Amino acid sequence: MLLAEGRTWDEVSERIDCSRGFVASWSKRFTEQRIAGLYSRHLGQVATVLTPELEARILEATRRAPTGGATHWSTRKLGAHLDVSHMMVARVWRKHGLKPHRIERYMASNDPDFEKKAADIIGLYLNPPAHAAVFSVDEKTAIQALDRKDPVLPLSPGRAERHGFEYFRHGTLSLYAAFNTKTGKVLGKTAARHTSAEFAAFLTDIVIDQPRGKEIHVIADNLSAHKSRPVTDFLAVHPKVHLHFTPTYSS
Template identity: 45%
Template sequence: MGDNRLVPLELTKDEVEILRGWATRRSTAQGLALRAKIVLECGAGRSNTAVAARVGVSRTTVTKWRARFLGRRLEGLCDDPRPGVPRSITDAKVEEVVVRTLEEVPEGCTHWSKRDLAKVVGISPTSVHRIWRAFGLQPHRVEEFKISPDPLLIDKIRDVVGLYLAPPAKAAVFCVDEKPQIQALERTAPVLPMLPGTPERRSFDYVRHGTVDLFAALNTATGRVIAAWSARHAAEDFRDFLDMIDHQVEPGLAVHVVCDNLSAHKAPPVHQWLLAHPRFTLHFTPTYSSWINQVERWFAELERRCLQRGSFCSLDALKTALEGWIDVWNDTAHPFKWTKTADQIIDRICRYCTRISGPAH
C-alpha cells in the first residue's frame, strides 16, 4: 500500500506501554524490539518511508509489520510457529517453573538457581533459563526499594516534579543533600595498571585516614554544583550551607530548595534562617524517596568517577581530589533531563502496588 493511502494506526495506552517496554528492555529479542519501534513510529502518524529512514530498515519491512499489527495487534508482532521437532516441554511444565519461581524457594536457600529448579521439575537447566528469560524472571537479582508511607506522597511528588518540569519564572531551583562520611581510603599496595586483556587491579584491604561530609546543591537549570565540606551534618551546618547558596545566587531571584526529611533540615536554626531570608522556599521529598532528588544522580557520578577507584593517602588528598573533580564537572556542566510527569510516577507506583498485593505476597 502506498504512503498516500496508509491505514491510520491508532494505539491504545496499554499497547503503547507494552511496545515501549519491548523497545527498551534489554532482555527483549532484537527482532521484537525492532518491530515495536516500527509500530511506535507508525503510531506517531509517520509514513512508511519516514519510519524506514528513522528506524534504519526498508520500506517493505515497515509495510509488513504495520499490516501485521493492524491485522492481529500485539500478537502479530511475534514470530509465527515454525516447523521443526515437536515441543518436549508442555505448557503445564512451563507453568510449574514460573509458579515455583514466583511462589516458592528451595529448602535452606533464599532463591532458586536454574540447576536446583531443573532437578525439582525434571527438565534441563538450559530449559529453565529459557523459560525465565521468556517471562522476564531473574531470581539471582535483587534491588533495594521501599514504598513510601508518607501520607503526603502524592502532593510532594507533584510539588517536586513540578519544579523540574515547569520551574517558576525568575527563580533558581536547587537540589540539596549531604553525602556523609566519605572515607579517605588508601590501598595497602600500589594500584596495578590496566593492560590489554587485564583490568586495573587494586588490593582488597586499605587504611582509613578519616571521613568528611560533603554538602552539595545542584542547579537543575544549569547542572552546576555548589559544594561545601563539614565535619558533621547538623542543623547549623545546613543553615551555613543555605547561607553559602544565598551569597552565590543572583539577588532578586527566588530560590527553591529540594531536600529530604532529615531532622536537621527542619530544626529551629533553619526555621529562623528561613524567616530572615524570605526568598528561600524548602520543598521536601516524600519519605524514603531520595530517588526523586536529582542531586542523588550527581552523587552517583561522583562515586563512580572519583571515589570508587581512588586511593587517598590523607583527608587533604581526598578533599583535593573531590575539589578537582567538582571543578571539572562545573566547567562542562549540563543539567539532568527529567522526563517523567507526576502522573506517570504515581501511576507506576499504583500499578506496582497492585501487582504485589496478590495472595502470594
C-alpha cells in the same frame, strides 16, 4: 545437514532447540565415523517436549519459594524439582526475562501527604517557576579523610599508578552538594560536622551564588537537621528562599 550448509553450532542449537554441546558431540561422531556415527548407541531417554502446560508449570514453580532451605531457585534445582532438564528451565526463564538470582530493593512511603509533596517536587523539576532557581540538595556524611603514608608511584609504561596500603586517618567529613536543575551547575562544600548549623551555612552559600533578590527553591529530604531552629531562623531572614521536602522515605 545444517552444519553442512555452513551454519554455526550456536545457530544449529538454536534452530533445533538443543545444547551447543549436543551439536558438537554429534558433529564429532559424524566426522569420525560418518554414517555409522549417526546411529544411537543406546535408546536413551525420550526428550521432554516443552508444551504450554509444562512452560506454565515452570513459571508457576519459579514464583514459589524453593524447598530445602534455599532462598532462590537455580536452573538445576528447579529442573530436578520438576523432573525436567536445567536447560529447559533456562530457556523458559530467558524467554520470560526471569532472573531469580537477582534482587532489587524498594522503600514504601507512609507519608500521609505523599501525593501533595510529590506533585510539588515533580512540578519544580518539570515546570519550575519563571525567573527562579531550583536546587536539589543532599549530603554525604562520614566520608573518611585519608592521607597516604607512602608516596604515590606515578603511571609508567605497562604499569598503573600505585598507592601504598597504609594511610593516616584525619577523621571524617561531610559533603554538601546543591544541583541547579536548570543550569546543571553543582555547588559543593565540605564540613567537619553534620549539623543544622552547617546546613544553614550551606544555604547561605547558595544565596550568595545567586543574584540578589532572586527566588530560590531548595529540594531536600526530611532529615531533622533540615527542619531545626537554625534553618527556620535562616528562612525567616531570607524570605525568598523556599524549602520543599520530599515525601518521607522517598528521597
